[in-house]
Amino acid sequence: MSAWAWLLTLCGALLGATSARANPVDAFGLGARATALGSAYSAVADDTAAAYYNPAGLARSTDLRVDLGYQLARPVLNVSGQPQDLMDSRGLIFGVLLPGRLLGLRFAFGVTLFLPDQQATRIRVLSFDRPRLQLFENRPQRMFFAANLAIHIYRGLYLGGGLTFMSRSKGVVYLRGRVALSDPEQSALESSVDVNLLAIRYPQVGLLFEATKDLSFSLVYRHKFLLELEQGFNIRGDIGDEGQEPLVKGARFEQVAYSVDLFQPWQIVAGAAARFSSVLVSFDLTYSRWSEQPPPAARITLNVDIGRFNDLVKLVPSRPYPDPGFFDTLMPAVGVEWRALSNALSGRLALDLRGGYRFEPSPVPEQDGESSFGDSDRHIVSLGLGVELSRLGQVLKKPLAIDVFGAFTHLPLRRFKKLDPRSLVGDFTVGGQVWQVGGQMRWRF
Amino acid sequence: MAVLNMRRFSTAFQRVFGKPTHHGKPQPLAGPLAWGALLVAGLAACGTQGDATVLPDRWPRSGLSGYRFVDADVPYALGRFGWDLDEPTVVVPVMPSATLADARMQVWGQMSPRLSPEKTVLFRAGLSAQKPNAEAEPDEVLTPTQPWEGAGLHSPSVLALRDDGSRQLLVYQGQQGDVGAAVVTADGIDKRDAPLISATTLRAGTAGNIGRVSAVRDEDRVYLFYTLGERELRVAETEYATLVRAADLGRKETGELDVRISPPLLYVSAVGVPPGESKAVPAERIGHVAARRLLTPVGRVRWDVALRAQAGRDTVLVAASAYAEGRTKASIGPASAFLPVEAALIKTSEGTVGAPSLATVAGRSLLFFGLRSVGSQVAVATLPQ
DSSP, X not given: OOHHHHHHHHHHHHHHOOOOOXXXXXXHOSSHHHHHTTTOOTTTOOSTTXXXXXXXXXXXXXXXXXXXXXXXXXXXXXXXXXXXXXXXXXXXXXXXXXXXXXTTEEEEEEEEEEEESSOSBXXXXXXXXXOBOTTTSSTTXXXXXXXXXXXXXXXXXXXXXXXXXXXXXXXXXXXXXXXXXXXXXXXXXXXXXXXXXXXXXEEEXXXXXXXXXXXXXXXXXXXXXXXXXXXXEEEEEEESOTTSOOSEEEEEEEEEEEEEEEEEOOEEEEEEEEEETTEEEEEEEEEEOGGGOOOOSEEEEEEEEOGGGGGGOOOOOOOOOOOOXXXXXXXXXXXXXXXXXXXXXXXXXXXXXXXXXXXEOOOOOOOOSSOOXXXXXXXXXXXXXXXXXOOOOSSOOSOEEEEEEEEEEEEEEEEEOOSSTTOSSOSEEEEEEEEEEEEEEEEEX | OOEEOHHHHHHHHHHHHOOBOTTSXXXXXXXXXXXXXXXXXXXXXXXXXXXXXXXXXXXXXXXXXXXXXXXXXXXXXXXXXXXXXXXXXXXXXXSOOSSTTTOEEEEEEEEEXXXXXXXXXXXXXXXXXXXXXXXXXXXXXXXXXXXXXXXXXXXXXXXXXXXXXXXXXXXXXXXXXXXXXXXXXXXXXXXXXXXSBOHHHHHTTSOOOBOOOEEEEETTEEEEEEEETTTXXXXXEEEHHHHHHHHXXXXXXXXXXXXXXXXXXXXXXXXXXXXXXXXXXXXXXXXXXXXXXXXXXXSOEEEEEEEEEEETTEEEEEEEEEEOOSOOTTOOSSOSOOEEEEEEEEOOOSSEEEEEEEEEEXXXXXXXXXXXXXXXXXXXXXXXX
């Protein structure tokens, strides 16, 4: 296959991908260095974290890279003063970046994985009126796996894009045979199950421009993600006792439940990074299209055909749910990295100190009606440390980076009032914190 | 032609983990960094064993429906052999306990000998919030002694006069619906001779009978909720200081308390029986009201009334609710109207439900109510967690 064919295939895949994105990386960041910088990383990325922050950054690296780390986020949230049992989001981070050349252009291919400890995907669909912390239940519990390709186009200009992979389930349980009337235990039904885990791909593309060697700009688009589940059962058979003429021949009962388990909006990120001597300052501004959030509840369709008894059965159609009315959000993030030590220990050690701040406004509107989606704004403060070890002998000829970070998210108390005093949930408040820690090793070869 | 430098990758890998020998077996790992890398990967891999913990829903509810017996096998909080118990009223300490295990509450109510149902007396019992279905036996604390009280007392309500609960104001009714008061201390109960409010005043010019009166304090005011003629909910409003002074003046005080009677706040026809169901019909009678004032988590006042509704042979417990907003000085009562909840407080086939009482103790929502099968006892239910 020619290089142009590869490119066309990549573009086709990007355009043809289904909508997607909902992951713990959005919520808590990816990688120790990026998270320490407050996730203001789109113009800084040059490692495997670029797979999320800006795929174009992959092509900056001329080294083969292997990154391995672990990160944990623990939400400690209260609803009306009552502590909530929320799951940690924790897991292994692994990434590989392979540089190469294409038609004389430098390019890089990278794969990045966040493998959670607990659930590859968490599926929990609740009824519309059931209260929940919308952005802390399913959203941080899923695997993230992205593959990206980036090219150095021209003098400091990089373009990258790729796909993130996910799967959704679609399944039906079939029952076939005879349903006995007088004694249900005499029914003779054969069962079969047909379940498919269907692949979902969703794209991200990024542009990176190094205006000077100390000044970079970035632009990133991440597509939206909607994980729909489709599950049902299908019963076909005769109704009647064994040895007798069936009361109904070929009766049919079908049920299908569609539900939205995960949703993440499409996002546009604009970023910049500037280096002033030993200090790197980065800034990201992310627009998130939360207003497309569909009602997070199941729609159920029922079909029944029992011949001459159809008039006796009245099926109530699944009611339409109101638009949850989420707001689009604009999220600023800023990060600072200071090279505190360079060439220490005879040039073997360098030390970076990092800090960051991000503000994530809540997309959740007032909950004065039927729904009770609890959420609050987030102020995220992060700190980190990076050690770069050089001249480690024949094993590693290039510097090895070891990064650690800690982050604290403050959710100020938010008050939700119900219009109807009879609401079964009633007025409520949401507030709390999220604690994060993590570490990562980054090898270059 | 695309050239992916796999040879370079292979070389780097071998640098770290060692080259395979010609026998195909790898050499020992080269260097402590490789061991470190393996350790990190190993620890992370061990962590991927998973945790299938089921998340309970620990979201507080408003407590207006959906109660279940604390224990379906042991549904009763209070009972006494040979007596019928009903009209429980829960008194929660003003300074609540920090934990459920420490929390205690008082339950007042009425009881009568099974063979003489008209001779009702008031009882009192202490219960633990953690195990309210103790099937405890209450003590008889107040009997009728005044002519206006008739043969029996009922409808106790208790207002705290001191934060530590050492001095309480007991509001109750005589047989004909007149309202009396008594001061409760550790030394005993000092009853006022004359009624505070006559049934005639509460009738507000109508001929309806007066249902259970439930007194609740709202800062400088006291509201007495009751049903009139089993068809409408009303409130008698007075000043707290006036009420306390009238009760404190002693047994010789004979003047009636000055109260204002509200217009109907809820009509019988607004309540469906069974509530919220497609076969629901308008209630024919409502009564046995118990009211509470609570501060929602956002700091606004909500008023709830729990009551018994009947239609035909169906008897249910249902709540109605209102926010205390938009009131003026001319308004009477805590709200202009109460809205009935379209779901029952509790569904039970264990017997016929009697008078309810709602309480929240150490974060736990509790519903006490009379429940009659052979006899009548006080049952207790809670919201499922």
